[in-house]
Each structure stands twice: as structure tokens, then as C-alpha cells.
Amino acid sequence: MFSTAARALASRSLPRAPSILPPSRSMLTVSRLSPSVAELTLDKAPANTLSLEMALAFSAAVSEIEADPSVTALLLRSSSTKIFSAGLDISEMSGPEPARLADFWRAIQGTYLSLYSSRLATVACIEGHAPAGGCLLSLMADYRIMTGGGPRIGLNETALGIAAPYWLKDMFVETVGRRNAELALLKGTLFTGEEALAVGLVDEVLPLEEVYPRAKEEVLKLARIPAKGRAETKRLLRGAAVDELLAGREADVAWFTEFVLEEGTQKGIKAYLDSLKKK
Numbered sequence: 001m002f003s004t005a006a007r008a009l010a011s012r013s014l015p016r017a018p019s020i021l022p023p024s025r026s027m028l029t030v031s032r033l034s035p036s037v038a039e040l041t042l043d044k045a046p047a048n049t050l051s052l053e054m055a056l057a058f059s060a061a062v063s064e065i066e067a068d069p070s071v072t073a074l075l076l077r078s079s080s081t082k083i084f085s086a087g088l089d090i091s092e093m094s095g096p097e098p099a100r101l102a103d104f105w106r107a108i109q110g111t112y113l114s115l116y117s118s119r120l121a122t123v124a125c126i127e128g129h130a131p132a133g134g135c136l137l138s139l140m141a142d143y144r145i146m147t148g149g150g151p152r153i154g155l156n157e158t159a160l161g162i163a164a165p166y167w168l169k170d171m172f173v174e175t176v177g178r179r180n181a182e183l184a185l186l187k188g189t190l191f192t193g194e195e196a197l198a199v200g201l202v203d204e205v206l207p208l209e210e211v212y213p214r215a216k217e218e219v220l221k222l223a224r225i226p227a228k229g230r231a232e233t234k235r236l237l238r239g240a241a242v243d244e245l246l247a248g249r250e251a252d253v254a255w256f257t258e259f260v261l262e263e264g265t266q267k268g269i270k271a272y273l274d275s276l277k278k279k
């Protein structure tokens, strides 16, 4: 739906170094809910974390689904009802090799470019936890349905001593509004489904057993909206943000890698990773 030039630029900038493994599909499954609706399931135990390989596989899968003109909508879910996605794989950022860290970030940019700018109607079915990158992944979809009660969603990056970049932070601000975003980002708040609904971070909250059936119902409904009008509307809503990242992609890679490689950030990341493993 975005310009051909922008698309070409996006794919040309994805990592192509020979050291990078080819996208693996074992971490994801793609199926059809109907002739026009695809389902993409994150299936990387135990927490659907976003490693370099997972991010590459994800964008490749979205691009492949989009390349089929008969598909008009996409349902995104996790194979686990406990964890939608635990966000970035923190081990990618702990003591990283700088070239891989830069490729990792380009691949994360690629996931945003593929899903946020997708011509498809997209629904995120959030049955389990969605902290940080898991929350951001769901924000790239058009509609979010989440389980009430237990699981948490939000941007807790400050707890790790890192920050979400402007292009991801902007999606959050646009979704929940400036003041809610400031309060949540500065505290690193993780919301229950009900709290997330109250600030507009998700669109519906339901008991676990109703989340997936309702998400299917919604995506099948969205698939019937005339595709051209929807795609153009999405371009008008999101095109400027996507173009801004495309224009400053390498500067953003430099910002991320410098920040992560700093000694103080490394100490914080290592301590956080250790605390997760000791849990």
C-alpha cells in the first residue's frame, strides 16, 4: 500500500550479511482462517522473544502473506495462552557483537515496516502477557483484543534502563494519548487488560476462552471492508511515520547501538537478564 520506492528501500535495507541465518519458519506458523484471511502464530517457546532470526522470519512471513492478492486480513496470535510475546530477546542486547546488534535492530525496524504499513486489516489476539516489544508488536495491528484479569501489557523499557525509539513510542502516544503515555512510559507501567482498555491501549477485554473466537469474528468482519479504501486510509494515517523511519533508518540504528553498548546500559541489561533467569 505504501509507495513502491518506499517498499524497495525497506527491503533493500534488511540485513543481507552472509553471517545472518536465513529466516526460519519454525518459530512461526501461517494458516488460513478463510480464503481471504491468514493467521500468523508466534511459536517460539518459551516466551516468543524477538531475536534477530525471529524478527527476520516475522517480516518475511508478513511480506509473503501480503504478496497473495486474495488475502485481505491477518490475525496475529501466540501458540501460548500465557505469553503473547515477552518482547525483544534481551540476550541479543547483553554483551552483543556490534555488527549483529546493528542487524538485530534493522530486523526489528523491518517488523514495524512490514506490519504497521501493511495493506491488510490486522487484528492482534493477545491471550497472554505482552510486555515491551510484545506490546509494540500488538500496536502495529489495527485492533487489539486481550484477556482480562491476569496478563499484563505495556512498555516497561525504563525498568531495563533502555528506551523505546521515537517511531515505536509514537505508536503508543497516538494510541493512548500524550499524558497517559508520559505517565506509563516514565513509570514503565504494565497494565492489566481492564486497565489497558481504560487508557485505550486495547480495544476489547474478554475472558481467556472468548478472546480467540472473538478475534476470529472481528478479523473475518474486517476482511469484508473494501480493501482499496482501507489500504489508502491506512496509508494516510501511518504513511508519514513510516516514511520518517525509512529516511532515518541508519541514524536510528546508530542511536540504538550506541545506547545499548554503553557501559551503564550493559550493566542494567545484564542485571535484568540475570533477575529473569533467577526467577
Ligand SMILES: CCCCCCCCCCC/C=C/C(=O)SCCNC(=O)CCNC(=O)[C@H](O)C(C)(C)COP(=O)(O)OP(=O)(O)OC[C@H]1O[C@@H](n2cnc3c(N)ncnc32)[C@H](O)[C@@H]1OP(=O)(O)O
Binding pocket: 046, 047, 049, 050, 054, 055, 058, 082, 083, 085, 086, 087, 088, 089, 090, 091, 108, 111, 112, 129, 131, 132, 133, 134, 136, 137, 156, 157, 160, 163, 164, 165, 168, 276, 277, 279
Ligand atoms: C516479531 C517481531 C516484532 C518486533 C516488535 C518490535 C519491538 C521493538 C521493541 C523496542 C523496545 C522494546 C524493548 C524490549 O522488548 S526489551 C524486553 C522487555 N521484556 C520484558 O521485560 C519481559 C521479561 N519477561 C517477563 O516479564 C516474563 O517472562 C513474562 C511475564 C513475559 C512471563 O513470565 P513467566 O513466569 O510465564 O515466564 P518466565 O519469566 O519464566 O520466562 C520463561 C523463559 O523465558 C525467558 N525470557 C522471558 N522474557 C525474556 C526476554 N525478553 N528475553 C530473553 N529471555 C526471556 C526467561 O528468562 C525464562 O527463561 P528460562 O526458562 O531459561 O529461565
